[in-house]
Amino acid sequence: MSIPSLKTRERLSEVRYEIRGELARRARELEGQGRSLIKLNIGNPGAFGFRAPEHLQRAIADHIASTDPYTHQQGLPAAREAIAEFHRKRGTPNASPERVFVGNGVSELIDLSLRALLNPGDEVLLPSPDYPLWSAATILNDGRPVYYRCLPENGFLPDPDEIASLVSPRTRAIVLINPNNPTGATYPRELLERIVAIAAKHHLLLMSDEIYDEILYDDARFEPLAPIAGDLPCLSFGGLSKVHRACGWRVGWAVLSGDPLASGDFHHAMDLLGALRLCANVPGQFAIHQALHGEDTIRPLTAPGGRLYETRRALIEACEASENLQLVEPKGALYGFPAVVGDAAVGFDDHAFALEMLEHEDVLIVPGSSFNVPFRNHFRVTLLPEAPVLREVFARIERVLSRRADAASARETAVA
Structure with a gap:
């Protein structure tokens, strides 16, 4: 007698996370066959x-004897004071x-906060493109993602008028990354001031993912949302993963600001959900004070001559030299999001392109449509490799795109 397959949650069919999805699984298969890959799919x-x-390592080592017990569900008191x-x-x-609230990375806190906020059918305004965990967490907590566009022709900045037009009676929050x-x-x-005004008018929670807050290039500035939001409820997310290069420690935090009376019930809901998972990773919390109040170690990497800066320069120069690529220069964070243009873009499918790069050029990238955008001519790479490695990657990308452009041009000539 055959055993029937276990049924899974139906809403999982709506969730996409290609950063670690089908292409990443295929990459592991190829590595198992002995292939050497350049993997640019994840900011790790x-x-x-x-x-x-x-x-930060010393701060953990010096306190390792104190890390065995559970701590308070919101985190170690000293760590929370350092964040505050x-x-x-x-x-x-x-x-x-x-x-x-200290969590096992910002990822856990995004899920907990949306679980604390949403009833079935409630809506969350999300940027498009977004980091797909935001969409997934909204869906899996029975909410509905509603996307406001951040278009390349506008420097990937949103239009506040469009955000305002998307607010409905079911809207509960506006998310910014x-x-x-x-x-x-x-x-x-x-x-940000215009977005705060929309939240104030409609009594919405502001949720600001600021995990890359200190990773900035050239004259770019970071404006934290909470001071602008003032008394409005605002949840600001940060952590050790990116600025402090400690992804595996799984240390993130969320700070609830604004009028405490307006967010009291939400605070209690977050506390309850935190208690149900007992507590976050304890050892990493001992590094929080040093991370936030100790030596600045990210600026040397993002300043001219620094490793991240020079890899970003390599990305910009590669796209400028290409007839097949167009780039809105990244001002912060750890990624580039180039567009394929011209003849190479004729009939272009970002997922098929990413698969071709993996199978034939040993490079793993992320299709742009994975970030919940309606267009399919973008892809994402991380800026974490050394600059010469990224130059080699874009030489391979150019090779593939040039073949596509030549083939498209030949077809057009034949038709003419």
């Missing part, structure tokens, strides 16, 4: 030779340890 500093700063102090210096209103993943856009203060 440790996989490219980066290490968490030594003073950091936000007070930024001007975050009502930043206190009681309103800080600043600096943005996957585009590298940074949001000017005037734009």
Whole structure:
């Protein structure tokens, strides 16, 4: 007698996460066959030779004897105080340890916060492109993602008028990713002020994913949302994964700001959900104070001559030299989001292109449509490899795109 297959949750069919999806599984198969791949699909500093700063490693080592017990569900008191102090210096209103939640990375806190907020059918305004975890967490917590466009012709910045037009009676929150993943856009203060005004008018929660807050290039500025939001409920997310190159430590935080009376029920819901998972990873929390109040180790990497800066320069130069690529220069974060243009874009499918790059050029990239955009002519690469490696990657990309462009031109000539 055959055993019937286990049924899974139906809404999982709506969830996409190609960053670690089908292409990444195929990459593992190829590596198992002995192929050597350049994997640019994920912003994982440790996989490219980066290490968490030594003073953060020492902070954990010095306290390792204190890491065995569970801690408070919102995190170690000293860690929460360090986060609150950091936000007070930024001007975050009502930043206190009681309103800080430490989680197993920002990913867990995104899920917990949406679970605390949403009833079935509630809507969340998300950027398009977005980091796809935001869409997935909205769907899996029975919400509905509603996308506002961040178009390349506008520097991947949103149009506040469009955001306002998308608000409905079911809208509960506006999500911002600043600096943005996957585009590298940074949001000017005037734009944030207009988005805050929309949230104020409709009594919406502001949720600002600021995990890349200190990864900035050239004259780019980061404007934290909470000081602009003032008394409005605002949840600001940060962590050790990117700025401090400690992804595997799984240490993130969310700071609930604004009028405590307006967000009291939401605070209690977050606390309850945190308690149900007992607590976040304890050892990594001992590094939080040093990370936020110790030596600045990211600026040397993003300044001219720094490793991230020079890899970004290699990306910009490769796209400028290509007739087949167009790039909105990333101002922050760890990614580039080039567009395929011209003859190479005729009949272009980003997923098929990513598969061709993997199978024939040993390069793993992420199709742009994975980030919930309606167009299919973009792809994402990370800026974490050394600059010569990225130049080699784009030489291979150019080889494939040039073949596509030549074939499209030949077809057009034959038809003519």
